[in-house]
Every structure is written in structure tokens, then in C-alpha cells.
Amino acid sequence: MSFQLSDEQRAVRDVVREFGENEIRPVAREHDEEKKYPHELVQKAATYDLVAPGIPEEYGGAGMDMLTEAVVTEELWRADAGIGSAIGSRGFGTSMIRKFGDEWMREEWLPKVAAGDAATCSCISEPAHGSNVAGIETRAERDGDDYVLNGTKMWITNGTVADVAVVMAKTSPDAGHRGITAFLVPTDADGFSATKIDNKLGIRASDLAEVVLDDVRVPAENVIGAVDEGFYQLMNFFADGRTSVAAQAVGVAQAAVDAAAEYANEREQGGQKIAEYQAIRHKIADMATDVEAARSLVYRAATHVENGDDDTAARFASMAKLFASERAVEVADEGIQVHGGAGFVTDHPAERFYRDARITKIYEGTSEIQKNIIADRVL
Numbered sequence: 001m002s003f004q005l006s007d008e009q010r011a012v013r014d015v016v017r018e019f020g021e022n023e024i025r026p027v028a029r030e031h032d033e034e035k036k037y038p039h040e041l042v043q044k045a046a047t048y049d050l051v052a053p054g055i056p057e058e059y060g061g062a063g064m065d066m067l068t069e070a071v072v073t074e075e076l077w078r079a080d081a082g083i084g085s086a087i088g089s090r091g092f093g094t095s096m097i098r099k100f101g102d103e104w105m106r107e108e109w110l111p112k113v114a115a116g117d118a119a120t121c122s123c124i125s126e127p128a129h130g131s132n133v134a135g136i137e138t139r140a141e142r143d144g145d146d147y148v149l150n151g152t153k154m155w156i157t158n159g160t161v162a163d164v165a166v167v168m169a170k171t172s173p174d175a176g177h178r179g180i181t182a183f184l185v186p187t188d189a190d191g192f193s194a195t196k197i198d199n200k201l202g203i204r205a206s207d208l209a210e211v212v213l214d215d216v217r218v219p220a221e222n223v224i225g226a227v228d229e230g231f232y233q234l235m236n237f238f239a240d241g242r243t244s245v246a247a248q249a250v251g252v253a254q255a256a257v258d259a260a261a262e263y264a265n266e267r268e269q270g271g272q273k274i275a276e277y278q279a280i281r282h283k284i285a286d287m288a289t290d291v292e293a294a295r296s297l298v299y300r301a302a303t304h305v306e307n308g309d310d311d312t313a314a315r316f317a318s319m320a321k322l323f324a325s326e327r328a329v330e331v332a333d334e335g336i337q338v339h340g341g342a343g344f345v346t347d348h349p350a351e352r353f354y355r356d357a358r359i360t361k362i363y364e365g366t367s368e369i370q371k372n373i374i375a376d377r378v379l
């Protein structure tokens with residue numbers, strides 16, 4: 001198995017890197033401090049095919065494979081995790097529409113998302129049910145030709161900026177994971193409301209909300225896929241999502257290495273650059289090695305996801321997410337250490353990398369859940 005990127009993938013990486021360096025990085029601190037959603041940058045990113053790059057070409061997307069998508073994610077997060085998250089999650093939930101939605105759903109929403117003109121969100125988690133998706137309480141009850149949805153969704157990325165939501169709701173409440181259905185819910189539907197959560201530790205440019213569904217009525221044709229099959233449909237994308245989060249972790253960790261190396265080559269103590277002290281050299285060597293190891297796992301997971309070997313993809317995606325996210329937080333922590341006191345304040349981005357990296361251990365399944373998944377496949 002080769003981890004060599006193709007010429008095309010390297011070209012995509014170079015375009016995203018240039019976009020990140022020229023457009024994203026200069027405004028990263030401002031967006032973090034002001035918790036500002038990057039509307040204009042999302043539009044610009046769309047012109048480079050960086051918004052939901054996996055959307056097929058026939059629906060106006062770039063049709064990138066999973067490995068190329070991972071490279072895009074990594075570079076966006078290397079430039080800035082918060083803005084990278086806003087761009088990268090713009091089409092969150094579109095995988096469900098792509099794979100299980102009816103043709104009218106694909107035609108209506110995918111071109112708009114790819115063009116940067118619409119955002120989607122994926123409403124799975126609830127205040128009382130995060131890791132245990134099967135426990136969700138949001139209900140969808142059939143009423144004539146419609147379904148009526150009631151419930152509260154928590155920690156919803158894009159909640160206040162999305163135009164349409166993919167909502168997981170119980171259609172057979174006593175059937176556990178066998179009673180969940182996916183619904184396409186326009187966010188301007190009566191009874192749909194979103195309240196922004198803006199006291200986040202990191203990725204502050206990205207939108208997060210609590211979503212309430214209060215007697216939201218949608219036609220039965222808005223069922224995505226099959227009734228009561230939503231949980232199984234969702235399982236199809238966890239490997240993709242986890243590989244993406246692992247790529248996010250690699251991106252922010254690489255940014256921490258870059259910043260630490262740059263600072264070490266500038267900062268002098270005791271009459272020499274701190275980069276000449278073995279303690280600092282070894283720290284940076286360890287950081288760089290961790291990032292490369294994580295990147296290798298991400299590429300491997302992406303390749304398995306692309307090849308469609310579900311069980312192997314699930315195992316590698318969980319391993320990649322676990323390893324990359326845990327290492328990213330450690331690498332960002334060491335990045336602060338290399339900066340000394342300067343790493344503890346917002347004058348340098350080192351502290352932001354640390355705050356931003358932290359989310360990768362939590363969403364798309366916590367590190368503990370990844371270990372459960374890996375153990376199930378090893379034991």
C-alpha cells in the first residue's frame with residue numbers, strides 16, 4: 001500500500017495550502033477572538049471547490065475521493081481550525097442525502113451546498129444522549145401525509161447558519177437503534193429554532209447551536225432512506241467522519257509543529273537560539289514524528305474508506321481518530337512549552353492550537369468510544 005499522494009492530490013494540497021496561507025491565516029486570530037463565522041471565506045473557498053469537496057461533479061461538486069478530502073481538511077485546519085471547521089463542515093449531513101436521499105433531495109440541495117450558497121447540519125446528539133445514539137428521544141410521529149417532529153438536539157455544528165437539517169428521530173420509540181429514521185428538515189420550517197452556543201473553548205469561528213424541534217411538520221417524502229433504518233444509514237458514514245476528524249487533528253498538530261520550529265529558531269536564551277538546546281530539539285523531533293505517524297494512519301484509513309471495506313475502514317478510522325486526536329493535544333501542549341511564557345498568551349497562536357485541537361478528542365465519537373470500537377474488532 002502506497003502513501004504517496006498522486007500528482008493531482010499534491011496539486012490540490014498546494015492550492016489549499018496557498019488559500020490557507022493567503023486568505024485564512026491572516027484573519028484567524030480575529031475570527032477566534034470575535035467568535036466570528038467566516039461567511040465570506042466560505043464563499044471564496046467554494047470557488048476553489050473546498051466546500052464539501054466530496055459532492056459528485058454531476059451535482060456541482062468536485063467529486064474528490066476520501067484521501068483527497070482528508071488532504072483538504074488537513075490543510076484547512078493547518079491554516080486555522082476554527083475557519084477550517086466552518087468551511088469543512090459546511091455540508092455536514094450531505095453524505096446522508098447523497099447516499100440515501102431521493103433524487104429530488106440531491107438536486108435541490110447538493111449544488112447549493114457545493115456553490116457555498118447553502119449550509120447543512122446534522123442533528124444527532126441530544127442533551128441526554130451523545131455517545132449513545134440509540135437512546136435519542138426526539139420523536140417523529142406520522143400524521144396523514146406528514147411527520148411531526150418534537151425534541152431537542154444539542155451541540156449542532158452549523159445550527160444557526162444551516163438552511164436544511166438532517167435530523168435523526170425515533171419513529172419506533174421502543175425499538176432502540178432499530179427505530180430511528182433520518183429526516184430532511186428545512187430550517188425555516190415552523191417550530192424549528194436554533195440558539196447559538198458561543199462559549200466554546202476552541203474552533204470559535206465555527207457555528208454551534210442547540211436546536212429545538214417543536215411540532216415541526218415535514219411531508220413523508222422528506223424521509224431520507226427508509227423508515228427505522230436511520231441508525232444503520234448513519235453507521236455508513238462514521239468511518240468517513242472519523243477519518244475527517246483525524247485529518248483535522250493532523251492539520252492543527254502540524255500548525256503547532258510549524259509554529260514551535262519557527263519560534264525555536266528565533267528565540268534566544270543564554271546567548272544561543274533555543275533550537276540549539278537538545279531539550280527543545282528533541283521535543284520538536286517528537287512532535288514532528290507524532291504528526292507523521294498520525295498522518296500515515298489517516299491516509300490509510302482514508303484509503304480503506306474509499307475502497308469500501310467497511311469493517312477494516314471502521315477499525316482504521318477509529319484508530320486514526322484516536323491516535324491523531326490524542327497526539328494533536330499533546331503536540332499542541334508541547335508547542336506551548338517551546339514558547340515558554342509567550343505560549344500562554346494570545347500574542348502567539350500556540351495557545352489557540354491547544355484549545356482548537358481539544359475538540360478532536362470529543363466529537364464524532366470520543367476517544368473512549370473509539371477504544372471500544374477498536375477493542376471490539378481486536379478482541
Ligand SMILES: Cc1cc2nc3c(=O)[nH]c(=O)nc-3n(C[C@H](O)[C@H](O)[C@H](O)COP(=O)(O)OP(=O)(O)OC[C@H]3O[C@@H](n4cnc5c(N)ncnc54)[C@H](O)[C@@H]3O)c2cc1C
Binds near residue numbers: 126208366372
Ligand atoms: C464543538 C462540537 C460540535 C459538535 N457537532 C455535532 C453535530 O454537528 N451533530 C451532532 O449530532 N453532534 C455534535 N456534537 C456532539 C458530539 O458528537 C458529542 O458531544 C459526543 O458524541 C459526546 O457525547 P456527549 O457530549 O453527550 O458526552 P457523553 O456521551 O455524555 O460522554 C461523557 C463521557 O463519558 C464517556 N462515555 C460515554 N459512553 C461511554 C461508553 N459506552 N464507554 C466508555 N465511555 C463512555 C465519554 O467518552 C465521555 O468521556 C458536537 C460536539 C461539540 C462539542
